[in-house]
Amino acid sequence: MIQKTALIIRHVPYEGVAAYREPIEAAGYHVDRIDVSDPVFATLDLTQHDLLIMMGGPMGVYETEAHPWIAIQIERLAQRLEADRPTLGVCLGAQMIAAAMGATVYPGPAKEVGFHPVRVHDHALTSPLRHVVDVPVLHWHGDTFTLPEGVELLASSHVYEHQAFRRGSNILALQFHAEMGLDPRFNDWIEQWPGCIVEAGQDEASMRAAHDRLGPAAVAAGQAMIAEWLEGLD
Template sequence: MSAKRALIIRHVPYEGVAGYREPIEAAGYEVDRIDVSDPAFSALDLCEPDLLIMMGGPMGVYEQDRYPWIGCQLRRLARRLDADRPTLGVCFGAQMIAAALGGHVYPGPVKEVGFHPVRIHDHALDSPLRHIVDVPILHWHGDTFTLPDNVDLLASSHVYEHQAFRRGRSLLALQFHAEMGLDPRFNAWIEEWPESVAEAGGDETSLRAAHDTLGPAAVQAGQAMIAEWLGKLQAR
């Protein structure tokens, strides 16, 4: 039997799968990756991989005039979701899932940047998100979305209500970055978007210190969350 294939869609080079790679590979997936800048991306069948992982990016789902690939990706993503194929979205990836399911993605009133916990809703305390209860995890976004129909809201923060949702066992969308905390690409985030740190009321020194102090536990919790999600996915 051939190995299961996981495909990572990377929207910018400095937003990869990071800490999530370990539990994905441990679950038996051969991991591949494609950048949206790759000429082959436009012809890719997004229904084909056994697992699709869409990572973050600084663009907005509503910026399709500036990034024509967004509309193309959304159409192919919608077909995958209609087929109930296993899909994980992180930050911009989660917003793409929301949009593909009929939600509205829009700029929020404030930036959410830094390490703090999310509140897991009572009905979701037995979900894979139980691993991140009370764990400060990284947030880095300014966009948010309306909740699509027929999904289950799992988590909120004190800044934004819609932090995580699922549909059945096959779909998980995470606004936050529990994959980040040990990846040196975090430095590129700060260098690329120092204004976001300032707009959120923080400073680079404090954020780097929080990353060093809180990052390892955040990644450990995020890996446990993804491992449990994949385990339930395989058991369905």
């Protein structure tokens, strides 16, 4: 029996798959990972793995001059999406999916940083996002995107309308970070981006306290969401 394969694309070392690894492995996938800084990434065929997971990062999708790999990734991601191969994007990864579908990614008017729930739309209450209803999850971004054609908007927040969308059963884009809540790399996020915390009206002590208090429930909800999504793949 051939084992299913999953590939995680990591844009920076401190933004990994975190708690999503458990449901992915439980669904029977052998998980590989590649960093965009790896020379192999420039020639990598993104259609080959059974599942592709793209995580977050501090760069913007539009910063192609500073990060030449972005254009490469979007071009090859578009090929994967055209083939409707199972793909999950988180934060920057979600913005990559939007861009590969022809949407515009741009700096938003505010930083969305901290733990708060998303509003799952009524038509999506039977989707895998039902698991995050009323659950405060981590947000950490300042960019947003226009909604691509042919997708279903699943969730919004009080800061940004476009928090999650899907196309059919196989393509899922999540702006928020329900994979984070038990991962010690959260401390790296705080150390890397203290300005984002201040700009969002937060402080480091309250962020750490919220992480300790709300993180376990966020992770449990996020893992249940991803497990159900994986079960429903075509």
